[in-house]
Amino acid sequence: MLPSRHFPTIFSYGGLSVVWSARHAFAGGRNQLNPEPADAMSDKLRQTIYQALTDICLIDPHTHINPHSPASNTLADLLGYHYYTELAHSSGMPREQIEEPGLSPRDKVGRLVAGLGPLENTIQYSWLIDICRRFFGFEGARLTVDNWEAVYDAAEQKMQFAEWPDTVLQQSNVEAVFLTNDFDDDLAGFDSGKYIPCLRTDDLVFHLDKREVRDRLTACSGIEVTDLSSLRAALEQRFEHFVGRGARACAISLPPGFTPHPVADGRAATALDAVLQDGMSAHDAQRDALARRVFWTLAELCDHHGLPFDLMIGVNRGVYPSGVFQGQDLYDSRVSLIQYQQLFNAFPQVKFPISVLASVTNQELVSYAWIFPNVITNGHWWYSNTPSFIERDAAARLEAVPQTKQIGYYSDAYKLEFVAPKFDMYRRILAKVLSESFVIDRGWSEEDAIELGRKVLRGNVESIFPERTPAATDTLETIDDDALNVEDEAADAPDSGAADAGPAGLAAAAVLAPALGDVSGVFMEQAPAAEEPSTEEISNEETPLAEESPAAEESPAAEETPLAEETPLAEETPLAEETPLAEESPAAEASPAEEPLADEPQIVFDEQLELADEQDDAGLWGGSEPPAETDEEAEGFPTAELDDLPTVVEEPAASQPESQPLFDADLEANDEQDDAALWGLTGEAKGDDQDDSLTLMEDLPTIAEEPAAASPSIETPAEEPAVAFDQELEDADEQDDALLWSDDDAGELTLEPPPADPPETPLPTLEEYQPLSDSGTSLLDGPEESGMADGEESSERKDD
Numbered sequence: 001m002l003p004s005r006h007f008p009t010i011f012s013y014g015g016l017s018v019v020w021s022a023r024h025a026f027a028g029g030r031n032q033l034n035p036e037p038a039d040a041m042s043d044k045l046r047q048t049i050y051q052a053l054t055d056i057c058l059i060d061p062h063t064h065i066n067p068h069s070p071a072s073n074t075l076a077d078l079l080g081y082h083y084y085t086e087l088a089h090s091s092g093m094p095r096e097q098i099e100e101p102g103l104s105p106r107d108k109v110g111r112l113v114a115g116l117g118p119l120e121n122t123i124q125y126s127w128l129i130d131i132c133r134r135f136f137g138f139e140g141a142r143l144t145v146d147n148w149e150a151v152y153d154a155a156e157q158k159m160q161f162a163e164w165p166d167t168v169l170q171q172s173n174v175e176a177v178f179l180t181n182d183f184d185d186d187l188a189g190f191d192s193g194k195y196i197p198c199l200r201t202d203d204l205v206f207h208l209d210k211r212e213v214r215d216r217l218t219a220c221s222g223i224e225v226t227d228l229s230s231l232r233a234a235l236e237q238r239f240e241h242f243v244g245r246g247a248r249a250c251a252i253s254l255p256p257g258f259t260p261h262p263v264a265d266g267r268a269a270t271a272l273d274a275v276l277q278d279g280m281s282a283h284d285a286q287r288d289a290l291a292r293r294v295f296w297t298l299a300e301l302c303d304h305h306g307l308p309f310d311l312m313i314g315v316n317r318g319v320y321p322s323g324v325f326q327g328q329d330l331y332d333s334r335v336s337l338i339q340y341q342q343l344f345n346a347f348p349q350v351k352f353p354i355s356v357l358a359s360v361t362n363q364e365l366v367s368y369a370w371i372f373p374n375v376i377t378n379g380h381w382w383y384s385n386t387p388s389f390i391e392r393d394a395a396a397r398l399e400a401v402p403q404t405k406q407i408g409y410y411s412d413a414y415k416l417e418f419v420a421p422k423f424d425m426y427r428r429i430l431a432k433v434l435s436e437s438f439v440i441d442r443g444w445s446e447e448d449a450i451e452l453g454r455k456v457l458r459g460n461v462e463s464i465f466p467e468r469t470p471a472a473t474d475t476l477e478t479i480d481d482d483a484l485n486v487e488d489e490a491a492d493a494p495d496s497g498a499a500d501a502g503p504a505g506l507a508a509a510a511v512l513a514p515a516l517g518d519v520s521g522v523f524m525e526q527a528p529a530a531e532e533p534s535t536e537e538i539s540n541e542e543t544p545l546a547e548e549s550p551a552a553e554e555s556p557a558a559e560e561t562p563l564a565e566e567t568p569l570a571e572e573t574p575l576a577e578e579t580p581l582a583e584e585s586p587a588a589e590a591s592p593a594e595e596p597l598a599d600e601p602q603i604v605f606d607e608q609l610e611l612a613d614e615q616d617d618a619g620l621w622g623g624s625e626p627p628a629e630t631d632e633e634a635e636g637f638p639t640a641e642l643d644d645l646p647t648v649v650e651e652p653a654a655s656q657p658e659s660q661p662l663f664d665a666d667l668e669a670n671d672e673q674d675d676a677a678l679w680g681l682t683g684e685a686k687g688d689d690q691d692d693s694l695t696l697m698e699d700l701p702t703i704a705e706e707p708a709a710a711s712p713s714i715e716t717p718a719e720e721p722a723v724a725f726d727q728e729l730e731d732a733d734e735q736d737d738a739l740l741w742s743d744d745d746a747g748e749l750t751l752e753p754p755p756a757d758p759p760e761t762p763l764p765t766l767e768e769y770q771p772l773s774d775s776g777t778s779l780l781d782g783p784e785e786s787g788m789a790d791g792e793e794s795s796e797r798k799d800d
Contacts, residue, residue, distance in 0.1 A: 045439055045446065050431035052450040059461045060177040060419055061353075062198075062251070062310070062379065062410035067179060067190035071165040071416045075152045076105035078131060079112045081414060083124040086327030091118040095324050106152060113148045123386050123425065130421035134171065165416055169194075172420035178410075178465075180251065183238050184220035192246035196465075198310070199242045199250045204235070205295045209280045209287050226276070228269055232297055239301045248465040249353075250302050251310035252295070255317065256335035260295050260343045268293040299343060303350050308465055311340070312381060314357035331357035331383050337368050344372050351464055353378035353407055359389040362396060369401045376464060377401055379410040380426070387429055395433045398452070407464060408456035430456070 072078050079085075085098050093115040103111075119125045120142065132138035136154045140147055158164060169175075178196045181187065183204055187197050207213045218224045220241075221234040239250075263271070271289035274282045302309045316332040337354070344352065353376040356365050362384070369375045377397050380390045397406055409426040411419045434449040 042435065042440070046431050046435040048446060049434050049439075049450055049453065050428055053427045053431055053453050053457060054173070054424075056173075056454055056458050058172075058174045058419075058423060058458060059196075060174060060411050060413070060423075061249075061407055061461045061465060062180070062355075062412055063177045063419070064180045064412065064414045065177055065195070065416060067195035070177075070195065071159065071168050072155070073159055074105040074109075075148075075155045076108045077415055078128065078155075078417060079109050081418065082324070082326035084112060084116075084119070084128070085324045087119050087122065087124060088112055088115040089324045089327060091115060095322065098324055106149075109148060109152055110145070113143055114145055116143060127418060127421040127425070130424065131417050134420060135168065135417060168416040168420075172416070172423075174416075174419055174423075177413075177416070177419065178249065181242070181247075184216045186220075187242065187245040187247075197242055197245055197247040199238065199247055199307075201250060201252045201298055205252060205291050205298070208290060208294060209275045209282055211279055214276075225272075228265060228272060228293075231272065231294070235294070235297055235301060239305055239307075243305050243307065247307065248467065249308045249310050250298060251312065252298075253312040253315055256314050256332035258291075258295075259339040260292060260299070262296050262346075263289050263293040299347050299350060303347050308351040308353055308376075310353045310355070310378065312355040312357070313337070313340075314361060315382075333358055333360050335361060337361070337364050344368070344375060348374055350374060351376060353464065355379055355381040357382055357384065359384045359393055362393040366396050366400050369397075369405055376405045376407060378407045379412075381412065385412070385422075387425065390426060391429050391433060394429060395437055398433060398456075399437070403452055403455050404460060404463065406456045407460055408453075427457075 089095055089098060093111075097111060098108075116125065128143065129138070129141070132143065132151050132155075136151055136158065138151050138154075143151065158167075161167075176194050176196055178198050180200045181197050182200060185197070203210075203213050204217070208217075214225055217234050217238075221237040223230055223234040223237060225231045225234055242250075267289055271286040271293065274286040275290050278286075299309060301307075314331050314335040315329050317329050319330040320328045322328075335356075340352075352372075352374055354365055354368070355378045356362060365375075365377055369377050380393060384390070384393060394408070408430065409423060411422040413419050413422065430453055434444075434453055438444040438449045438452065439446060
């Protein structure tokens, strides 16, 4: 659909109510109904918008500039641009005359100037004249055989100064330019803030069959490619290298027949083996499969590192092999973006700035950018980089694509001098489209139109290609000097929890989280919280600061044991209210970060295990049903007044030394033996002189007991503060045991005989643990006892 300015307007916008042809008005023709006002208004409006656009300091998002020699050394560097050599060859100049070996720069310029006559109508010729006027003081309209030498000398005189590149950038009102860096570029010796690196990956995808390309990859990455694993490692190393040095994009030029899709490991391994063995002689199918695998891996790495992936689609290489250097390739209109649908869907977080080689593909690009959030229109490339195609394509994009998803233009320049004339061409076209289609046709204000131009010229470049954060080494130095001091202060506080460390402590934890982890790339996104580390891994760590990092807050270990006062045990156990274990325990008071880790897992108090122990006591000795819980007792164990308890003469248990605050298994076993000594087994109390009749624990009947669920804190002993054994709690336990037994008239404790039908108990029976087979023998019996030969299985097992 043609823009509205290409046909008569019969309705009113912005106060204009006459029927007129926008095309005639803005092309310099006269509107017959109101000729002078329309021309005067359009010219003034366009000039106002254009002037505002020229005041915008630019960032060129795509060039081929060499940062070590960004500007020209002679006029030959300008006339040697492939646009002029290929046009000169197209108009009749032999290739051998243009590319003669050993030709001096001055002689080359003389030859090319002699063939410029047929090119004076082209936009490329106007760029050359603009450069000569802007930078070298040329005042003529044409460069001819009569005046070129004066221009050559003036240019050479200015170009000899070291400040020339900065002078060109300043006069062009350009702040920075994006580069096109080979994958093995060391990215050293230049200002990456002014010359922004961009990883170009064509060789990695399409020329890995060449031995020299693989050797370059091995040399720069330090990894020899022998299989898929080493190939990915080498590619990852290149991304880390580029991202660590300020790269803000990855880019590639793609042929029209390329369709990216994932390649399975087996197929990719076969293809890589074939390429490694046969090189460029490998079958096309093998080379194609490897290219798709490498490309998909690049997209994954862009996703991982947060880099946009510039796709320049549609160039068909070597169509005219007899052409001059860089004058052999053409576009192919058979390309379609439907070939990239799987890529766009598979990587929704990767931004894909798309350049199409031909204007005929622009409508498809507009529709894809219309629908896909990650597809972005990007500049006007190569054969689309002429005013008529730019105007039509830019108008279509501005009318249909969200304004935040358009990169208006890039110069594609090889020398800095070309940035200014190319961008100036685009600014004039953009001013025309904004004035016609938006201010006049749609009633926009000049300010709104200029702001839209600002977005597509500069703003979107900054938002789509965001500047990278500081290097990881700098971050670690900052941590050592500042963040660790803040963390030490938080650790010295009475409560060292991350929640109470204050804003400074939280900020330090946020910085430390990625810095103390395994950072494979300088600007890698912080990975999700890792799985809970093992005890051995924890003991090997030298610093506990990661406990307060966001990753640690999200980990299961941190949720289960934040601090002693926040542990679920202290919140759920009623005894914690009566006996402030967590508050008084030395282990709880000590910071986990200050106390060395134990060599063996620590055994801590477990509420469920203690309740099961009480039930076992009741099952062994018998007794009445536990009293019904009152409202006060519903939150804890059954209790009774001490006056109601029978008097028991018992030697006080020695208090647990403070140096051993943890639960002791041997002490508990002795406690059980003391219970047996107190109550006996014959129904009569035993005196002090009858110790030899006591029943030992190992002589008691065995009751199958369901193992209590393992305490979550036992799984991570190194991170959980231990709850100490408490003597007062144990004394209360003994008193509760006494409540279970009745007393006779003499005041002596006796055991009541168990009822004929004992009450149901939640404990599992022995049969539940030893199911019988069809033959009546226990499945737990050995082969000889069960009557089965070695290797036989029961019918029940076979049915499974």
